[in-house]
Amino acid sequence: MRQADYIVVGAGSTGCVAARRLAERGFSVCLIEAGSLTAGDAPAVRRPALYPRLFHSPLDGGLATIPQSALAGRRLHQPRGRGFGGSTLMNAMIWLPPRRADLARLYHQGGKAWQPEAVQAAMAEVTAWVRPEAPRWISPLVQACIGALQAAELQVQPYQRMNHDGVRRTAGDLLHQSAAAFRVQPVTGFVDRLEIDGNQVTGVRLCGDGRSGPVVWARQAVILTAGALHTPAILIRSGIGPQQVFDALEVSEIRNCPAVGQNLQDHLVIPLIYAAPDYQPFNLPNQVPQIARWQHLHSGPVCCNLAEAGGFLDVDEPGTASCYPLQWFLTPTHYLRYPHPTAEGSLTVGIVLSHPTSRGQLTVAPCSDRTGTQTLLDPRYLSTADDLARSLAAVSHGRKLAAILASSRIIGREQSPGLARSSTTALQRYVQRYAQTLYHPVGSCAWGNSANSVLTPQLTLRELEGCHIWDASILPFAPAANPNALLMAIAYLFASRI
Numbered sequence: 001m002r003q004a005d006y007i008v009v010g011a012g013s014t015g016c017v018a019a020r021r022l023a024e025r026g027f028s029v030c031l032i033e034a035g036s037l038t039a040g041d042a043p044a045v046r047r048p049a050l051y052p053r054l055f056h057s058p059l060d061g062g063l064a065t066i067p068q069s070a071l072a073g074r075r076l077h078q079p080r081g082r083g084f085g086g087s088t089l090m091n092a093m094i095w096l097p098p099r100r101a102d103l104a105r106l107y108h109q110g111g112k113a114w115q116p117e118a119v120q121a122a123m124a125e126v127t128a129w130v131r132p133e134a135p136r137w138i139s140p141l142v143q144a145c146i147g148a149l150q151a152a153e154l155q156v157q158p159y160q161r162m163n164h165d166g167v168r169r170t171a172g173d174l175l176h177q178s179a180a181a182f183r184v185q186p187v188t189g190f191v192d193r194l195e196i197d198g199n200q201v202t203g204v205r206l207c208g209d210g211r212s213g214p215v216v217w218a219r220q221a222v223i224l225t226a227g228a229l230h231t232p233a234i235l236i237r238s239g240i241g242p243q244q245v246f247d248a249l250e251v252s253e254i255r256n257c258p259a260v261g262q263n264l265q266d267h268l269v270i271p272l273i274y275a276a277p278d279y280q281p282f283n284l285p286n287q288v289p290q291i292a293r294w295q296h297l298h299s300g301p302v303c304c305n306l307a308e309a310g311g312f313l314d315v316d317e318p319g320t321a322s323c324y325p326l327q328w329f330l331t332p333t334h335y336l337r338y339p340h341p342t343a344e345g346s347l348t349v350g351i352v353l354s355h356p357t358s359r360g361q362l363t364v365a366p367c368s369d370r371t372g373t374q375t376l377l378d379p380r381y382l383s384t385a386d387d388l389a390r391s392l393a394a395v396s397h398g399r400k401l402a403a404i405l406a407s408s409r410i411i412g413r414e415q416s417p418g419l420a421r422s423s424t425t426a427l428q429r430y431v432q433r434y435a436q437t438l439y440h441p442v443g444s445c446a447w448g449n450s451a452n453s454v455l456t457p458q459l460t461l462r463e464l465e466g467c468h469i470w471d472a473s474i475l476p477f478a479p480a481a482n483p484n485a486l487l488m489a490i491a492y493l494f495a496s497r498i
């Protein structure tokens with residue numbers, strides 16, 4: 001019989017930080033991961049520029065959305081790392097601290113548990129673990145863009161990376177590098193559901209044959225860190241979720257918690273693509289000389305994280321005194337084609353709806369052959385008038401950035417959407433057909449002050465004793481910056497307090 005002080009479910013960004021912090025505090029931890037414990041050994045994981053190659057691979061535990069009506073009925077693939085390291089096995093490695101306004105908003109909504117100083121102190125601790133580095137190499141095209149934008153007095157920064165000497169560093173590495181790692185027992189297994197005794201969570205049940213997989217017992221508590229797409233599904237399979245979901249599922253004991261799986265949010269990016277005929281195309285750097293340069297000199301295009309540099313625009317909300325942020329980034333690729341090769345150089349200016357107002361949901365339903373369950377993902381992208389309006393504003397702001405680059409003769413023709421698309425209807429159609437996920441789903445088990453929220457602001461499950469959630473599902477709103485650094489800091493903070 002396996003047992004530990006704490007069970008942590010999911011060895012991704014937050015799970016590895018939580019396990020390490022708990023272990024450093026002297027607790028024994030059983031860290032259960034659905035994917036391979038040696039996933040980080042795959043060469044494509046370590047070579048930064050190759051991460052899109054990992055989408056749809058065995059290391060991808062992601063899901064496709066259901067058809068999105070505001071995106072021309074498209075189903076977007078939402079990749080998620082599966083294996084020790086979670087999504088840090090295949091993310092773009094950008095290490096960006098949260099914006100002050102988002103920390104203030106968390107504090108305003110959550111009070112004492114979310115004091116900005118406490119989050120920042122935790123941020124400093126995980127940053128010391130990660131030791132993010134400045135890019136070892138930046139493409140000549142993006143370097144030229146940075147120069148031109150700086151000359152125009154725009155705030156632009158080459159993004160810091162969660163790398164070491166140009167090699168991807170995963171969340172799993174952060175755990176391995178700790179002297180306390182011996183207190184963490186990693187286990188491969190897919191957690192089907194929580195084990196519940198009365199009102200107390202006592203452990204988790206893994207998938208086995210049918211429903212009778214082995215149980216791992218927690219002496220103190222179970223911490224869910226399976227991510228925004230998987231944690232709500234574990235709760236629902238455990239009988240905690242919206243009542244109507246259970247009409248179709250065989251779950252014996254049900255606790256009605258309508259908020260589980262709701263409030264799902266994601267960053268949507270609109271790619272504006274330009275010809276850059278004076279620059280070599282950035283094609284998948286997977287040739288022997290490129291790999292050798294990366295191995296021996298820790299430099300060259302293999303180090304490239306694609307979204308090399310960027311910044312924020314704070315845009316006035318028409319008719320109000322407030323503004324909303326749009327993150328933008330520059331990549332030396334044709335965003336819609338990479339990793340497929342292109343004949344000429346391209347630059348993509350990606351403009352992101354950083355504070356989306358659309359809210360989606362995630363639910364669980366029986367598989368069509370009734371052998372198990374499936375997760376249905378519906379982010380409802382662009383389902384609000386505000387997001388639609390902002391997406392058009394985003395195109396126009398992206399074009400202003402591009403105009404600076406064009407006047408410096410760095411880029412040429414706008415390939416997509418193309419200047420022929422200038423009417424509101426044409427641009428709206430472009431957004432519907434080509435906007436993509438930026439891979440930042442959050443919010444599907446959000447904390448809040450109301451009794452209806454899934455979690456208290458202390459990240460404790462309201463329905464039961466002995467269960468906490470510390471992953472991307474907990475955020476009540478999408479932070480404007482890339483979320484990984486903030487999420488790791490949150491896991492550190494709450495693992496320090498429990």
Ligand SMILES: Cc1cc2nc3c(=O)[nH]c(=O)nc-3n(C[C@H](O)[C@H](O)[C@H](O)COP(=O)(O)OP(=O)(O)OC[C@H]3O[C@@H](n4cnc5c(N)ncnc54)[C@H](O)[C@@H]3O)c2cc1C
Pocket residue numbers: 009010011012013014015032033034035061079080081082083084085086087088090091092093094095096189190191192225226227228230231234438439440441471472473481482483484485487
């Ligand atoms: C392609 C891509 C690019 C990105 N780029 C960036 C970036 O540059 N910067 C940034 O800040 N953020 C980026 N992100 C987002 C960031 O990586 C995620 O927000 C963050 O990793 C989420 O952490 P998490 O711990 O919530 O989940 P994850 O890191 O996804 O970890 C969840 C873990 O739980 C495991 N799991 C799931 N279900 C079960 C189960 N039932 N039983 C056992 N284990 C389970 C999974 O296998 C996985 O290992 C990117 C993400 C992707 C996919």
